Amino acid sequence: xxxxxxxxxxxxxxxxxxxxxxxxxxxxxxxxxxxxxxxxxxxxxxxxxxxxxxxxxxxxxxxxxxxxxxxxxxxxxxxxxxxxxxxxxxxxxxxxxxxxxxxxxxxxxxxxxxxxxxxxxxxxxxxxxxxxxxxxxxxxxxxxxxxxxxxxxxxxx
Numbered sequence: 001x002x003x004x005x006x007x008x009x010x011x012x013x014x015x016x017x018x019x020x021x022x023x024x025x026x027x028x029x030x031x032x033x034x035x036x037x038x039x040x041x042x043x044x045x046x047x048x049x050x051x052x053x054x055x056x057x058x059x060x061x062x063x064x065x066x067x068x069x070x071x072x073x074x075x076x077x078x079x080x081x082x083x084x085x086x087x088x089x090x091x092x093x094x095x096x097x098x099x100x101x102x103x104x105x106x107x108x109x110x111x112x113x114x115x116x117x118x119x120x121x122x123x124x125x126x127x128x129x130x131x132x133x134x135x136x137x138x139x140x141x142x143x144x145x146x147x148x149x150x151x152x153x154x155x156x157x
Contacts, residue, residue: 009033009041017072022124023090026083032062039068041080066134075122076134078150085124085131090116093123093142100127103135103144106151110141 011028018026032049034042044062065083066076076084085092099109103125117123123137133150136143 007035009035014041014074017068017074018084020072021074021091021121022084022088024084024087026087033065034062035068041065041068041074069122073121075136075145076124078131078133078146081124081134082131085126088124091118091121091123091137092126093117093137094126095132097127100125100132101152103142103146104132104152106144106146106148108141108144113137113139113141 011031011033014033015026015028018024028043030046031043032046034044036042041064042062043065048061063079064077065080066074068074074080093114095103095109095111099111103109113119113123117137119137119139121137122134123142124134125132125142133146135145
């Protein structure tokens with residue numbers, strides 16, 4: 001994230017988008033919302049304004065929250081899914097142990113999508129109380145969008 005390329009993203013807009021997609025009320029007033037290249041959204045402390053960023057060589061800062069897609073959809077990062085998923089009531093998909101293991105290994109899932117999940121929208125993937133990630137729901141299952149660096153090679157579930 002180049003410092004010259006970032007802009008502050010409106011909190012109310014992001015909160016509205018999260019509410020629309022996931023039915024979750026998230027309070028972001030304690031954060032500065034930054035938008036970087038390719039519509040990537042980052043959450044930062046308000047103390048970021050106390051630093052002269054032009055004097056620093058910064059690769060990135062803050063917590064990567066997700067990426068804004070067309071039609072006001074947001075693909076949440078695993079951390080963003082954990083923040084939103086605590087309160088989400090729609091587009092949340094609960095997996096059983098076997099499905100969760102396959103998902104964490106990086107495989108797509110051919111499962112029935114529940115009615116609270118919109119096809120062709122992003123869904124928060126859960127296993128019990130654990131929020132695993134955010135992926136894309138299709139008519140016939142889930143397209144796995146879990147980054148390779150987050151996948152489990154040998155399953156220890």
